[in-house]
Amino acid sequence: MGVFWKDRQRNFLGANQYFLDYYGLTLPEVIGHNDDELGLNVHPENFQESEMQLLEDGVPVKERGKTRSRGRIREIMILKAPVYDQDQIVGLIGFFMDITNTSKQINRLENEAARDDLTSLKNRHNFARDFNYLTGKPILAMMLDVDH
Template sequence: MSAITDKTLLENFLNLIPAGVFWKDKDRRFLGANQMFLDYYGLESVSELIGNTDEDMGWHIDPEPFKRDELRVISNGDSIKNVLGQCIVQGKIRKIRASKSPLYDKGEIIGLVGYFIDITDEVEERQRLSYLSQTDDLTGIFNRRAYNDVVLQYEEQYKTNKTDFVLYMIDLDDFKKINDEFGHEYGNMAIIAVSKALSMAAAENCVLFRYGGDEFVVLHQLQSADEIEVIEKKLLKAIDTPRKIDDAKIVTKASIGHATYSETNSLLSLIELADKRMYEMKKEHKVKR
């Protein structure tokens, strides 16, 4: 039985690895690559690659981060692991995760060896699932889960730069009557219509969430305290505007309460204070009726 040579073993091993493997000299010029690498970039032969740098191949919109990493590997002997990046592959932008290490010969760095995997589909699926988990099924706007994530960013900005923000809690008045009179399907259409109107009203530097049922939350970073009342009136006007839904004319009304983070210095107290003020307005509306 004939012995398996190191060359044969290496060639088979390189073709078995589910990653694009490559190696370069000290000037970052390609010396070789496995078949998966060639197939990924649509190269017919390794001869199209040898002697070229990444910049020569034109695979990156911004080649500098790749170049800096490779110089660290070659000059300092660093190993780069699982670095995220983008590359141009046959006319498309793809996301990759790359690792690179020094290539030694007799203790001296003579180049680098590396590999990459394509994570485009993985990233897009993760982004899709994240979008779905943070999006309200009925209206398509952010949901309560998204609020819990986003409001933490507002709080962090306040702690870092003292950028105050206001939270508006909005609840539609007597919405149960709409469901009782016209049915839940009609009520859903009314919620959708209101959310669209609020989205337009909150378009400038505000973030809108469906907090649950007929409740909405709006967050806004403040440049001036004068903005608070202006935005509140704008939101109420968007809801109060008469609208036609499924050939029936409907007028929705809402109660609203607001609180600023600087009043409370607590996210829990913030939404509780806005909610309390919103219900105070709701009581006033009932008294007037």
């Protein structure tokens, strides 16, 4: 699991070896810089907003996002919490793990649960749910077995 800690300006104060190996960076390259300067995230504005909010109100954050790791786009799950010194928020600590493979498996399972194996069309449960969501009305579907 990657671990990092930052000051109130969102600049890195440190990171563990997993973090450094994951991004292919050294500690001197990281310290004093933020995610945006290092180009770590695909959509940096999302992480920036959540970190600014955390530093303001002290509410821990759990989020998913896309990051750039050694030239590849990866999906990560991040947990961030405030760091206090005498009742004042002085920074944050974050923990992340790569969930790229897990996310792909979940998407595959969701697709399998929503589609017919033979035709790849939406199955009756998925079709009825979507129709009801769009129209606000229930639907009646009839299925025929045409080969007999």
